[in-house]
Amino acid sequence: MRDHFEVRDGDAAGRIGRLSVPRADVTVETPALMPVVNPNIRTISPGRIESAFGAEILITNSYIVHSTDDLRERALEEGLHDLLGFDGAIVTDSGSFQLAEYGDIDVTTREILEFQRDIGADVGTPVDVPTPPDVSRERAERELATTERALSDAESVDTGEMLVNAPVQGSTYPELREAAGRNAYATDLDVFPVGAVVPLMNSYRYADMIDIVAGAKRGLGRDAPVHLFGAGHPMMFALAVAAGCDLFDSAAYAIYARDDRYLTVRGTEHLEDLAYLPCSCAVCTAHDPDDLRACPDEERERLLAEHNLHVSFAEIRRVKQAIRSGNLLELVESRARSHPAMLDGYRALLDHAEQLEREDPASKGSFFYLSGESARRPEVHRHHERVTRLDPGGTVLLTEGGMPSGDVYDAAWRVVPPFGPFPRALSETYPLTGEVPARTDRHAREAAATGVARLVEANPETSFVLAHDDWPASALSRVPDRVETELVHSGR
Amino acid sequence: MRDHFEVRDGDAAGRIGRLSVPRADVTVETPALMPVVNPNIRTISPGRIESAFGAEILITNSYIVHSTDDLRERALEEGLHDLLGFDGAIVTDSGSFQLAEYGDIDVTTREILEFQRDIGADVGTPVDVPTPPDVSRERAERELATTERALSDAESVDTGEMLVNAPVQGSTYPELREAAGRNAYATDLDVFPVGAVVPLMNSYRYADMIDIVAGAKRGLGRDAPVHLFGAGHPMMFALAVAAGCDLFDSAAYAIYARDDRYLTVRGTEHLEDLAYLPCSCAVCTAHDPDDLRACPDEERERLLAEHNLHVSFAEIRRVKQAIRSGNLLELVESRARSHPAMLDGYRALLDHAEQLEREDPASKGSFFYLSGESARRPEVHRHHERVTRLDPGGTVLLTEGGMPSGDVYDAAWRVVPPFGPFPRALSETYPLTGEVPARTDRHAREAAATGVARLVEANPETSFVLAHDDWPASALSRVPDRVETELVHSGR
Ligand SMILES: [Mg+2]
Ligand SMILES: [Mg+2]
Ligand SMILES: [Zn+2]
Ligand SMILES: [Zn+2]
Numbered sequence: 009m010r011d012h013f014e015v016r017d018g019d020a021a022g023r024i025g026r027l028s029v030p031r032a033d034v035t036v037e038t039p040a041l042m043p044v045v046n047p048n049i050r051t052i053s054p055g056r057i058e059s060a061f062g063a064e065i066l067i068t069n070s071y072i073v074h075s076t077d078d079l080r081e082r083a084l085e086e087g088l089h090d091l092l093g094f095d096g097a098i099v100t101d102s103g104s105f106q107l108a109e110y111g112d113i114d115v116t117t118r119e120i121l122e123f124q125r126d127i128g129a130d131v132g133t134p135v136d137v138p139t140p141p142d143v144s145r146e147r148a149e150r151e152l153a154t155t156e157r158a159l160s161d162a163e164s165v166d167t168g169e170m171l172v173n174a175p176v177q178g179s180t181y182p183e184l185r186e187a188a189g190r191n192a193y194a195t196d197l198d199v200f201p202v203g204a205v206v207p208l209m210n211s212y213r214y215a216d217m218i219d220i221v222a223g224a225k226r227g228l229g230r231d232a233p234v235h236l237f238g239a240g241h242p243m244m245f246a247l248a249v250a251a252g253c254d255l256f257d258s259a260a261y262a263i264y265a266r267d268d269r270y271l272t273v274r275g276t277e278h279l280e281d282l283a284y285l286p287c288s289c290a291v292c293t294a295h296d297p298d299d300l301r302a303c304p305d306e307e308r309e310r311l312l313a314e315h316n317l318h319v320s321f322a323e324i325r326r327v328k329q330a331i332r333s334g335n336l337l338e339l340v341e342s343r344a345r346s347h348p349a350m351l352d353g354y355r356a357l358l359d360h361a362e363q364l365e366r367e368d369p370a371s372k373g374s375f376f377y378l379s380g381e382s383a384r385r386p387e388v389h390r391h392h393e394r395v396t397r398l399d400p401g402g403t404v405l406l407t408e409g410g411m412p413s414g415d416v417y418d419a420a421w422r423v424v425p426p427f428g429p430f431p432r433a434l435s436e437t438y439p440l441t442g443e444v445p446a447r448t449d450r451h452a453r454e455a456a457a458t459g460v461a462r463l464v465e466a467n468p469e470t471s472f473v474l475a476h477d478d479w480p481a482s483a484l485s486r487v488p489d490r491v492e493t494e495l496v497h498s499g500r
Numbered sequence: 501m502r503d504h505f506e507v508r509d510g511d512a513a514g515r516i517g518r519l520s521v522p523r524a525d526v527t528v529e530t531p532a533l534m535p536v537v538n539p540n541i542r543t544i545s546p547g548r549i550e551s552a553f554g555a556e557i558l559i560t561n562s563y564i565v566h567s568t569d570d571l572r573e574r575a576l577e578e579g580l581h582d583l584l585g586f587d588g589a590i591v592t593d594s595g596s597f598q599l600a601e602y603g604d605i606d607v608t609t610r611e612i613l614e615f616q617r618d619i620g621a622d623v624g625t626p627v628d629v630p631t632p633p634d635v636s637r638e639r640a641e642r643e644l645a646t647t648e649r650a651l652s653d654a655e656s657v658d659t660g661e662m663l664v665n666a667p668v669q670g671s672t673y674p675e676l677r678e679a680a681g682r683n684a685y686a687t688d689l690d691v692f693p694v695g696a697v698v699p700l701m702n703s704y705r706y707a708d709m710i711d712i713v714a715g716a717k718r719g720l721g722r723d724a725p726v727h728l729f730g731a732g733h734p735m736m737f738a739l740a741v742a743a744g745c746d747l748f749d750s751a752a753y754a755i756y757a758r759d760d761r762y763l764t765v766r767g768t769e770h771l772e773d774l775a776y777l778p779c780s781c782a783v784c785t786a787h788d789p790d791d792l793r794a795c796p797d798e799e800r801e802r803l804l805a806e807h808n809l810h811v812s813f814a815e816i817r818r819v820k821q822a823i824r825s826g827n828l829l830e831l832v833e834s835r836a837r838s839h840p841a842m843l844d845g846y847r848a849l850l851d852h853a854e855q856l857e858r859e860d861p862a863s864k865g866s867f868f869y870l871s872g873e874s875a876r877r878p879e880v881h882r883h884h885e886r887v888t889r890l891d892p893g894g895t896v897l898l899t900e901g902g903m904p905s906g907d908v909y910d911a912a913w914r915v916v917p918p919f920g921p922f923p924r925a926l927s928e929t930y931p932l933t934g935e936v937p938a939r940t941d942r943h944a945r946e947a948a949a950t951g952v953a954r955l956v957e958a959n960p961e962t963s964f965v966l967a968h969d970d971w972p973a974s975a976l977s978r979v980p981d982r983v984e985t986e987l988v989h990s991g992r
Contacts, residue, residue: 060785215938274834281825286818288781288810293552322780329769329776338837342766345833345870348937355939378837380872380941445840446707447847449872450942482974 012171012198013233019336020357020386021225021252021367024328027199027233029097031169032089032130034064036097038233039249041240041324042067043317044259045092047079051262051313054094061317064096067257070124070132071103074115087128099257100129104175104203108138117161125170131199134162136175138204141216148179152188159195171198175237179204180216182223189227199233199255200224206238214244214353218251222360225252230367242273242323243346246339247353249327251360252367258320265312271319274346279312289318334372337385341378358384365390375442380451383426387439391427392459396466400431406460407475410496415473423474425452428459453479457486464488504663504690505725511828512878513717513744513859516820519691519725521589523661524581524622526556528589530725531741533732533816534559535809536751537584539571543754543805546586553809556588559749562616562624563595566607579620591749592621596667596695600630609653617662623691626654628667630696633708640671644680651687663690667729671696672708674715681719691725691747692716698730706736706845713743714852722859734765734815735838738831739845741819743852744859750812757804763811766838771804781810826864829877833870850876857882867934872943875918879931883919884951888958892923898952898983899967901990907965915966917944920951945971949978956980 017024025038043057045068057063068088073079083091088098102120103113115123117134124132136155139148155177162172174197178184185202192200202224208217221236228234233254240258248256264271268279272286279300285292291311300308330336344354357364358381365386375387382388402418405411406429409422421429425448430440444452457479464472465488474487475496487493509516517530535549537560549555560580565571575583580590594612595605607615609626616624628647631640647669654664666689670676677694684692694716700709713728720726725746732750740748756763760771764778771792777784783803792800822828836846849856850873857878867879874880894910897903898921901914913921917940922932936944949971956964957980966979967988979985 062785274831277821282821283824284817284821286814286821288779288814290782290785292814292817293782293810318780318785322778322784325776325784326778329774329778332775333773339766341837342834345830345837348869348935351870352937352939355937377840378843380943443840445844445847447844451872 010198010229010231013231015231017331018367018369019331019334019372020250020340020364022249022327022331022336023252023254023367024331025233025254027254029065029130029171031128031171032095032097034097036064037328038254039245039324039327040065040255041245041320042099042255042257043261044068044240044257045094046262047073047091048076049262051265051309052317054092057317058094058096061321063321065099066092066094066096067099067101068092069103069105070100070120070127070129071106071113071115073100073127074103074120074123083127089128097130098128099131099173100124100127100133102133102135104133104136104138107135108140108204117158118165121162121165121167121172125165125167129170131171131173132167133173133175133201134158136177136203138175139177139179140204141180141207141213143179145181145184148177148181148184152177152184155188156191159192159197162197163195173197173199173201173235175201175203176224176227177203178220178223180208180220182219185220185223186227189224191227193228193232199235200228201235201237202253203237205236209239209241209244212347212349214247214349215356217244218247218353218356218360221248221251221253222363226363240320241276242271242320243275243343243350244353245323246327246330246336246343247350247357249331250336250340250364251357256324258317261316261320262313265309265316268308268312270312271316273319273323273343285315287315287319289315289322291315291318334369335374335376338376338378341376341382344381354381361386361389371438375439377426377442377444377452380449383451383455388426388455391430391439392462395429395459395463398431398463399467399470401470403471403473405473405475406463407496407498408477409498410475410477412473412475412494412496417473423456423460423476426455428456429463450480450482453483454486457483460487460491464491502690502721502723505723507723509823510859510861511823511826511864512742512832512856514741514819514823514828515744515746515859516823517725517746519746521557521622521663523620523663524587524589526587526589528556529820530746531737531816531819532557532747533737533812534591534747534749535753536560536732536749537586538754539565539584540568541754543757543801544809546584549809550586550588553813555813557591558584558586558588559591559593560584561595561597562592562612562619562621563598563605563607565592565619566595566612566615575619581620589622590620591623591665592616592619592625594625594627596625596628596630599627600632600696609650610657613654613657613659613664617657617659621662623663623665624659625665625667625693626650628669628695630667631669631671632696633672633699633705635671637673637676640669640673640676644669644676647680648683651684651689654689655687665689665691665693665727667693667695668716668719669695670712670715672700672712674711677712677715678719681716683719685720685724691727692720693727693729694745695729697728701731701733701736704839704841706739706841707848709736710739710743710845710848710852713740713745714855717744718855732812733768734763734812735767735835735842736845737815738819738822738828738835739842739849741823742828742832742856743849748816750809753808753812754805757801757808760800760804762804763808765811765815765835777807779807779811781807781814783807783810826861827866827868830868830870833868833874836873846873853878853881863930867931869918869934869936869944872941875943875947880918880947883922883931884954887921887951887955890923890955891959891962893962895963895965897965897967898955899988899990900969902967902969902988904965904967904986904988909965915948915952915968918947920948921955942972942974945975946978949975952979952983956983
């Protein structure tokens with residue numbers, strides 16, 4: 009039991025949590041965005057990131073501090089909080105990225121963790137191996153073994169009150185990620201970064217990202233705070249949170265700004281392509297694109313970085329509110345329409361509907377049917393499970409609203425796509441209170457037919473008549489043969 | 501030819517236009533949002549709406565001014581611009597709303613237009629009859645005749661430089677809306693409000709709203725600026741613009757604020773339900789929901805109204821940028837996931853794909869396939885038309901990527917869902933440069949099969965072989981029998 013992380017509220021596999029960071033004496037509410045602060049370059053000062061944007065936690069690279077003489081001396085003398093001018097929690101990365109990029113670094117896990125402890129980091133990181141995507145399974149396993157030795161080394165370091173990251177690697181092998189998650193969770197380390205996803209993000213492989221996160225989550229306990237390391241684009245926060253990620257880090261806000269790139273929840277724009285600033289933040293309300301283009305470089309970079317942070321923090325608030333309102337998957341539905349690769353990511357998430365269903369609360373705000381994908385949501389699976397435990401008895405009419413001619417029934421149940429059949433007694437329960445479009449679709453009717461099939465198969469003694477409003481063959485073919493079906497317009 | 505409205509850029513039936521308002525000596529860029537200013541209540545002053553939010557045009561009710569003694573005197577003396585403190589264009593409504601609500605008003609079209617002229621309105625409005633939805637056809641026709649007499653009366657008034665609205669009514673009868681649009685367009689009046697849609701908005705009947713707008717648009721010329729009268733929720737701006745609306749008016753920003761309601765592009769929230777402020781505006785960055793709840797009523801109302809305006813104007817900028825980037829329908833895809841009724845609205849819009857296609861530019865940014873609905877976009881229809889004008893000749897392989905065994909072909913064309921077949925020479929043209937998800941769906945493959953069928957039917961002398969990557973029966977059944985089909989994995 010990890011008593012420094014408490015899950016307060018959930019939706020799909022997403023949750024609102026409280027990460028206690030004892031060394032900083034702060035509690036960080038998750039999902040949280042950690043702006044990356046380069047100790048050498050300050051586009052926006054950490055103090056302003058705290059006061060104007062409400063950041064409770066940031067991340068910086070201890071390897072850069074360690075390998076820069078004057079930074080190292082000052083950090084050891086003043087401590088990281090004074091060096092950066094930030095009162096919240098400070099996470100330090102270890103140099104693993106540099107290891108992956110340059111093949112070699114000159115610190116061990118023990119050395120860097122002791123250094124992180126000595127400069128006052130609140131969360132430290134061992135030297136793991138960020139294995140890239142698509143390598144051979146052999147290499148992924150070999151490097152994972154090295155990462156796992158680093159975790160074991162980290163456990164033996166006296167880190168005091170500092171929390172310690174336990175990175176989960178395994179390249180693009182979900183089952184290795186699961187094993188890595190299980191191993192990391194078994195250590196006494198504290199926070200669980202899913203590593204080496206940056207190359208996937210850069211090539212828009214959101215479906216692969218989801219499969220990896222789902223793998224890692226299967227290995228980790230529910231009380232493990234999960235950091236999607238290197239993921240900082242607001243377009244994918246909702247999706248990644250729905251898959252169970254709690255922490256994000258954004259270097260993008262500053263790096264993109266340097267390059268005149270402008271973040272939105274629907275993708276990235278280049279300032280040169282903008283005729284309007286499609287955002288409600290203070291920067292975008294007070295300027296137009298020509299104003300920004302006319303600014304001196306440094307001022308423009310700062311303004312774009314501020315916009316990028318505003319958009320990113322607002323999306324985190326939006327995601328948290330969606331969890332509280334119980335409509336996180338509705339937000340994901342919207343974000344899935346940002347890019348075809350985001351749709352792939354959402355479709356991949358729905359492949360894990362049963363895994364999500366185990367964490368998803370049984371009752372939430374209101375289910376909205378928003379696309380063919382909605383028919384595959386965990387709530388629909390759960391309802392189909394639920395109907396197998398019900399027995400209407402006798403001769404039962406299942407109807408979309410119309411009444412067939414003749415016959416007397418022992419019970420009449422409503423059928424609503426995508427859920428399928430349910431007794432009146434359940435009609436005021438989630439998700440059956442949900443809203444569906446008047447213009448329904450095949451996916452919803454096919455899912456409803458699956459619900460009918462589950463009910464019928466679970467009740468071999470009961471007779472069923474289905475009054476449907478013009479279901480397509482692809483739906484009717486799912487209905488067991490022994491069900492009498494009749495097309496009766498429901499007058500909807 | 502209406503030379504006071506110039507269409508500069510377009511996407512679907514949406515456009516960026518310039519409405520010249522000679523009396524105010526301003527040019528308003530459309531799509532534009534006109535905040536409604538109640539001459540008696542100023543939640544936010546018109547001057548601030550202009551300076552802080554960039555409003556170029558607002559709307560106020562001349563009937564209220566006319567029927568309030570001191571307002572009437574001051575308006576006649578100082579003029580509306582000084583009375584309100586606003587330099588942009590001022591539109592005046594006529595009291596038709598009051599007519600509809602209370603059954604009687606004490607001004608005629610001539611009187612109210614002369615009054616509007618005399619107080620310095622820039623766009624005036626006759627007294628039309630806003631027929632509600634779902635009335636009998638007889639009533640709709642009778643009231644439309646009254647509206648048309650009002651337009652005719654308006655033409656005979658000396659309105660000077662003032663532009664005049666020509667409302668388009670017809671209840672929920674699209675063909676009456678079309679006739680009304682044709683009649684209005686034939687007058688010498690200037691701006692075309694589609695009226696009486698508020699009851700549809702209030703009951704989330706976005707599909708009916710789209711059918712009505714599509715009807716009105718069929719009657720109006722392309723150079724007619726269209727105002728969706730009473731529509732001010734930012735959730736539906738993108739959809740309504742894609743259907744061809746140019747002007748919106750928002751009373752919601754203020755009315756909702758009075759009621760502690762908080763606008764978002766995904767719907768309306770109640771302040772009491774918010775744990776976070778899901779927005780990047782200055783109000784939502786500087787406050788949290790508890791701060792707002794603790795404010796005195798008047799201050800809270802003002803802050804919520806400012807937030808509501810920020811969100812609304814940002815969405816208008818987002819819509820305009822989407823038109824410039826050629827991805828307005830991608831924005832609509834996202835907004836369609838706000839509510840099942842918005843999905844109905846988008847599905848209704850796609851029912852008019854051929855009407856949209858006539859205005860949609862042939863080449864735009866990049867087509868994104870974002871849902872099963874994307875398969876019905878106008879660009880897909882256009883490509884299917886285009887292939888009927890192509891003749892590959894001889895024996896032709898149509899392939900998703902795989903090569904069937906044996907055989908030699910005179911030509912090999914790519915097949916990409918949802919478009920269908922195309923020759924290499926077109927592969928760098930819009931929309932074939934579009935991005936599609938790796939996880940494709942039935943809708944895309946069925947649309948591709950339709951494209952194959954159109955090509956095959958247009959070329960009875962040519963032999964075709966189709967190498968498809970596991971198309972479902974619902975797609976293969978659309979492929980003409982004489983096409984030899986083979987399942988060849990494309991290795992995608
Ligand atoms: Mg410890
Ligand atoms: Mg005139
Ligand atoms: Zn901004
Ligand atoms: Zn706001």
